[in-house]
Amino acid sequence: MTVTKSRRRGAELERAILDAAWDELREVGYARLTMEAVAARAGTSKPVIYRRWGGRAELVLAAWFRNLPAEPEPPDTGTLRGDLRTLFGRIARRADSMMNEMVAGVMGEAFRHPEVAALLGERLTNPTPLTEAVSTIVDKAVSRAELPPVELPHRVRRLPLDLIRNESMTCGAPVSEETVASLVDDVYVPLLHGLAALQEDG
Amino acid sequence: MTVTKSRRRGAELERAILDAAWDELREVGYARLTMEAVAARAGTSKPVIYRRWGGRAELVLAAWFRNLPAEPEPPDTGTLRGDLRTLFGRIARRADSMMNEMVAGVMGEAFRHPEVAALLGERLTNPTPLTEAVSTIVDKAVSRAELPPVELPHRVRRLPLDLIRNESMTCGAPVSEETVASLVDDVYVPLLHGLAALQEDG
DNA sequence: GCGATAAGGAACGCAAAGTATCTAAAGGCT
DNA sequence: AGCCTTTAGATACTTTGCGTTCCTTATCGC
Numbered sequence: 001m002t003v004t005k006s007r008r009r010g011a012e013l014e015r016a017i018l019d020a021a022w023d024e025l026r027e028v029g030y031a032r033l034t035m036e037a038v039a040a041r042a043g044t045s046k047p048v049i050y051r052r053w054g055g056r057a058e059l060v061l062a063a064w065f066r067n068l069p070a071e072p073e074p075p076d077t078g079t080l081r082g083d084l085r086t087l088f089g090r091i092a093r094r095a096d097s098m099m100n101e102m103v104a105g106v107m108g109e110a111f112r113h114p115e116v117a118a119l120l121g122e123r124l125t126n127p128t129p130l131t132e133a134v135s136t137i138v139d140k141a142v143s144r145a146e147l148p149p150v151e152l153p154h155r156v157r158r159l160p161l162d163l164i165r166n167e168s169m170t171c172g173a174p175v176s177e178e179t180v181a182s183l184v185d186d187v188y189v190p191l192l193h194g195l196a197a198l199q200e201d202g
Numbered sequence: 203m204t205v206t207k208s209r210r211r212g213a214e215l216e217r218a219i220l221d222a223a224w225d226e227l228r229e230v231g232y233a234r235l236t237m238e239a240v241a242a243r244a245g246t247s248k249p250v251i252y253r254r255w256g257g258r259a260e261l262v263l264a265a266w267f268r269n270l271p272a273e274p275e276p277p278d279t280g281t282l283r284g285d286l287r288t289l290f291g292r293i294a295r296r297a298d299s300m301m302n303e304m305v306a307g308v309m310g311e312a313f314r315h316p317e318v319a320a321l322l323g324e325r326l327t328n329p330t331p332l333t334e335a336v337s338t339i340v341d342k343a344v345s346r347a348e349l350p351p352v353e354l355p356h357r358v359r360r361l362p363l364d365l366i367r368n369e370s371m372t373c374g375a376p377v378s379e380e381t382v383a384s385l386v387d388d389v390y391v392p393l394l395h396g397l398a399a400l401q402e403d404g
Numbered sequence: 405g406c407g408a409t410a411a412g413g414a415a416c417g418c419a420a421a422g423t424a425t426c427t428a429a430a431g432g433c434t
Numbered sequence: 435a436g437c438c439t440t441t442a443g444a445t446a447c448t449t450t451g452c453g454t455t456c457c458t459t460a461t462c463g464c
Binding site for chain 2: 029031117124156163170189193194
Binding site for chain 2: 409410411412413414
């Protein structure tokens with residue numbers, strides 16, 4: 001029985017490395033992730049990794065991009081607050097400590113590596129299925145006459161994710177239900193009403 | 203002329219180390235700050251530092267606490283938007299890249315060191331002269347009848363700093379005037395109006 | 405002045421980054 | 435099929451910096 005020592009190349013190898021990096025990230029986090037461990041786990045060696053990515057941050061970002069979660073359907077609870085709570089809650093659950101530890105770590109390196117900063121900024125600020133979900137929720141509230149018609153600036157559409165990430169990173173703990181409630185009731189709902197009112201008056 | 207080789211101890215030495223750490227932080231940033239460099243700069247040695255702090259993060263946090271900027275008088279431009287822009291602008295200028303690089307770095311370590319997480323969380327969420335300034339500005343706007351009377355939840359008082367920090371850290375660049383304007387006009391002013399309106403209706 | 409305390413200095417072991425070098429396997433080409 | 439270019443895989447090396455240990459000696463309290 002001959003052991004096929006198939007030596008992987010190209011895309012196949014790349015996928016193996018990114019998967020290894022992702023697994024490693026989930027198990028030990030960004031700070032403890034070493035190139036050696038990723039190489040070992042992928043069954044390859046460090047030089048192979050360095051030929052493809054500039055360093056830890058770029059590797060991890062690439063692994064992250066390959067593992068973006070699929071966005072579920074926008075919630076539909078029948079009320080604006082209900083929909084927002086559900087959405088914020090989903091974001092909070094997704095923003096687990098692994099994710100934030102990674103973002104913090106990558107941020108730290110982004111200050112020294114402009115390419116990393118660019119990738120990260122793009123990832124964090126670009127329109128995502130999530131900002132679409134925000135628009136959908138607000139549109140539904142408007143069509144129910146729960147809210148006057150309102151145009152959402154991009155910054156406002158981004159805000160839910162920004163708020164949760166900020167909360168989660170500064171507290172270093174999972175975001176509690178109460179915090180989610182406070183973000184929705186003290187910040188986001190009032191903001192939507194205020195925006196609508198100011199736009200109405202011109 | 204005898205050279206007094208005064209060997210410092212206690213509080214005096216501690217101050218010297220913290221000052222050295224702060225200078226080092228300003229010159230090379232958190233990621234490149236090494237204990238060896240701090241020791242050398244303070245004219246002491248590593249063990250002396252490790253006898254006082256648990257590691258880089260704790261040392262840097264201590265240095266930061268010793269160098270909190272004095273809060274200037276709350277602005278008084280005569281309008282809510284004007285005051286807020288001035289305040290947001292001040293925060294943005296203070297949240298320079300050094301500061302954010304440090305916060306990001308310390309955050310990265312906070313996930314592994316609960317004491318660090320506690321110190322950082324306290325520092326970032328506690329009432330500060332800054333949250334007081336927010337209240338003052340809003341109170342003045344209310345007394346000018348520019349805004350209905352409104353009660354600010356703590357989260358809303360914290361929000362300016364959170365928004366700027368988030369912006370500054372995710373973009374990795376100084377926060378521009380336009381961004382400040384957008385945060386004030388698209389987010390904070392509408393939020394205040396919305397809060398006031400919702401509180402009015404009960 | 406004496407003894408406890410703690411600073412200063414040097415060196416160590418360790419871990420991990422990033423690099424260099426060599427080999428041999430895979431794939432393309434004729 | 436056989437050659438040739440590419441590049442994976444393995445190993446080892448240099449460098450850097452952390453955190454620690456050990457020892458000497460200055461300073462302080464009494």
